[in-house]
Amino acid sequence: MVVDAASPLGMVVGGSLSRGLDVRLGSAEAVEQAKVGTFVTIQGAGSRYFGIITDLRLDSADQHLASAMADADAALASVLSGTSAYSLATVSLNLTTGVGGEAPQPAKSLPGHFSAVHRASNDDVQAIFGSEDAWHIYIGSPLDMEDTRVCLDLRKFVERSNGVFGKSGTGKSFLTRILLAGILQRGVATNLVFDMHSEYGWQTQTESGYAAKGLKQLFPSRVAVFTMDPASARRRGVQTDFDVQIGYDEIEPEDIAILAQTLKITDLGVQACYTLRSRFGASWILDFLKQPSDELSENIGGSSSTLDALRQRLGQLQRLDFMRDHGQGAVKRVLDHLADGRHVVLEFGRYGDDLTAYLLVANLITRRIHEEYRRRTEQALAADGKGPDPLVITIEEAHRFLGPGVAGQTIFGTIAREMRKYHVTLLVVDQRPSGIDDEVLSQVGTRITCQLDNDRDVDAVLGGASGARELKSVLSRLEPRQQALMFGHALPMPVVIRTRDYGEALYAEMSVPGAGAASKTASGRDKRDLFG
Amino acid sequence: MTAPIVPRATAVRFGEVVEASIERLLGQCHELYGAPVLGTLVRAGESVYAVVEGVETVALDPTRPIVARGAGAASEAEVYAEHPQLERLLRTQVSLSVIGHREGSDVRQYLPPLPPRIHTFLHVCPAEEVRDFFAGGRPDFASLLIRRGVPAGDDVLAAVLRQASAAFDVPGDFLLTASRGVASLLAGDTARLNAIVRRLPLGA
Numbered sequence: 212m213v214v215d216a217a218s219p220l221g222m223v224v225g226g227s228l229s230r231g232l233d234v235r236l237g238s239a240e241a242v243e244q245a246k247v248g249t250f251v252t253i254q255g256a257g258s259r260y261f262g263i264i265t266d267l268r269l270d271s272a273d274q275h276l277a278s279a280m281a282d283a284d285a286a287l288a289s290v291l292s293g294t295s296a297y298s299l300a301t302v303s304l305n306l307t308t309g310v311g312g313e314a315p316q317p318a319k320s321l322p323g324h325f326s327a328v329h330r331a332s333n334d335d336v337q338a339i340f341g342s343e344d345a346w347h348i349y350i351g352s353p354l355d356m357e358d359t360r361v362c363l364d365l366r367k368f369v370e371r372s373n374g375v376f377g378k379s380g381t382g383k384s385f386l387t388r389i390l391l392a393g394i395l396q397r398g399v400a401t402n403l404v405f406d407m408h409s410e411y412g413w414q415t416q417t418e419s420g421y422a423a424k425g426l427k428q429l430f431p432s433r434v435a436v437f438t439m440d441p442a443s444a445r446r447r448g449v450q451t452d453f454d455v456q457i458g459y460d461e462i463e464p465e466d467i468a469i470l471a472q473t474l475k476i477t478d479l480g481v482q483a484c485y486t487l488r489s490r491f492g493a494s495w496i497l498d499f500l501k502q503p504s505d506e507l508s509e510n511i512g513g514s515s516s517t518l519d520a521l522r523q524r525l526g527q528l529q530r531l532d533f534m535r536d537h538g539q540g541a542v543k544r545v546l547d548h549l550a551d552g553r554h555v556v557l558e559f560g561r562y563g564d565d566l567t568a569y570l571l572v573a574n575l576i577t578r579r580i581h582e583e584y585r586r587r588t589e590q591a592l593a594a595d596g597k598g599p600d601p602l603v604i605t606i607e608e609a610h611r612f613l614g615p616g617v618a619g620q621t622i623f624g625t626i627a628r629e630m631r632k633y634h635v636t637l638l639v640v641d642q643r644p645s646g647i648d649d650e651v652l653s654q655v656g657t658r659i660t661c662q663l664d665n666d667r668d669v670d671a672v673l674g675g676a677s678g679a680r681e682l683k684s685v686l687s688r689l690e691p692r693q694q695a696l697m698f699g700h701a702l703p704m705p706v707v708i709r710t711r712d713y714g715e716a717l718y719a720e721m722s723v724p725g726a727g728a729a730s731k732t733a734s735g736r737d738k739r740d741l742f743g
Numbered sequence: 744m745t746a747p748i749v750p751r752a753t754a755v756r757f758g759e760v761v762e763a764s765i766e767r768l769l770g771q772c773h774e775l776y777g778a779p780v781l782g783t784l785v786r787a788g789e790s791v792y793a794v795v796e797g798v799e800t801v802a803l804d805p806t807r808p809i810v811a812r813g814a815g816a817a818s819e820a821e822v823y824a825e826h827p828q829l830e831r832l833l834r835t836q837v838s839l840s841v842i843g844h845r846e847g848s849d850v851r852q853y854l855p856p857l858p859p860r861i862h863t864f865l866h867v868c869p870a871e872e873v874r875d876f877f878a879g880g881r882p883d884f885a886s887l888l889i890r891r892g893v894p895a896g897d898d899v900l901a902a903v904l905r906q907a908s909a910a911f912d913v914p915g916d917f918l919l920t921a922s923r924g925v926a927s928l929l930a931g932d933t934a935r936l937n938a939i940v941r942r943l944p945l946g947a
Binding site for chain 1 (some may be wrong): 919922923924925926927929930931932933934936937940941943945
């Protein structure tokens, strides 16, 4: 039996705003239906309150219940359950609306004792999260409310850097795809995806066996697929737009610094890179690889053993097939596409498993983007004009770029901290958020997190969030697939959702041109997408 | 005043009030040993409801104690047959706890404004009147019994529930609902509640 919307789950019997309300659950059915993460409404005398269940516990009016029940039978159990032995739910209050039906505000007051607590209705969810429109996309449904749509305000979403977290196999990449497709279709920003596992551009096989379309298939004329590994792309039948090659002369010491951990380069080695760069100029790597160490150590200082070790480590770059002596303009090509409002997915093919390649290329391209967007924003400021269209850079395995050791040096750390001003934000996709620098994580505006096993990861994701303690119990009880807790900047209140299916329904919605500002420039392309 | 909805003709008269207070009545049965059983719902006159919390049979004249008479008799019946005056010398009394009253057609499970007069007739309520009084398994009356602290009061409460349940189509449902109400009253004293529940044929 399902407790219908009209019959209350229970009533408020105590609690506080900071620690959550105690709600005594009514019937046995209500006890079983109230789940951690369930979205509830509380009708006070004048206002209506919204919250989620963050904890459940059994309580009893009798301190000696356990001993008194020692010889009790089923009859006593049936008499006691729901009377003097009862269930309490802790409800964390988030929002409130007045009688006038104005927009929900953060809750600063409490509903009185004995206020009735209901499961939220479809209308409640819409009142809070909005309904689908030019800026809102449907992203999933609240727990046990399959027909209700939780929408995400993408305009607010791209204002800040965001994170999608969860251990592997929890549906992170599908969630990310839904977000990317939404951003693309609504035209709220331009996407650049560092597609480590080649799953965003073109279709991939899901674990359940059906093919999930990539962005290029959904928006053929608006998405360009760049690849680091043309052979892999050909094998998979991907229509790529450009094969990316990187010149040694495009690599800066900062790019090597980020690789220090992966290539096992010491601090001295990294310092030597800066010295080499200033001595040899752009071609520093090739020049260095050619020169013997003892000669060089005399010229630039530093021990020859350091240089030997560095040479050996940098030599590893030579096994990357996409490396060339001189750059072929790939980075510029990416920038041109982005400037033109085209979305870029950079596939890594077989280099997806090669962290060196991924870190190097992502950092190198992003550094240039950083410079470019900074320049364009500053120009726009000088001319009192509009800055560049917002850019969202999606990176996977983000802790490699944003770890406490490297976040200070890498361009991603800079973007996470300050690039909002320059219209560039990150979409961080990671399964080990605890590996991300605290300061960077605190800049992540909206966090969408699937199940996480490790307590440190849970703590990291919730760090700095209001009501972290309550959310922790919610997060630790997410199901392993297709469930996510969302909270932060773009959401009025935390919510647990069952992520919508990435399939035909979504494809159909995405084939309709969005109403976003950026999409106006691309509307001609949309028509071509639709009508060939 | 609206007419009572329960046909009173079916109520069985068994005695009359000989002592009366708001909380408690003493009734004397018209026939020796003619008392209703423990826990029976009784109506005094038209409006006051009480339950049987005790029954005693004593000498009419307290100055003349009863003596044993059966030394030579073969059976108890023979004792009464040989001493027909006994029927006149003994009386059966019923102590009653008032648990509610009737206002018009409405049943109130709390004390009446006034006790019934002396000599008000006492009736055993028929099943439909019992159902009417305990409608919905409301155990409001139970607080009167629990707080009154009559000797073995919990036994009386259990007896009331047992007797009342017999008037319902599904006695078990009534007992469960009523017991849950009692559980709320006895929250914090599970041992006492357990003692009451054990006296009920729950789940039977």
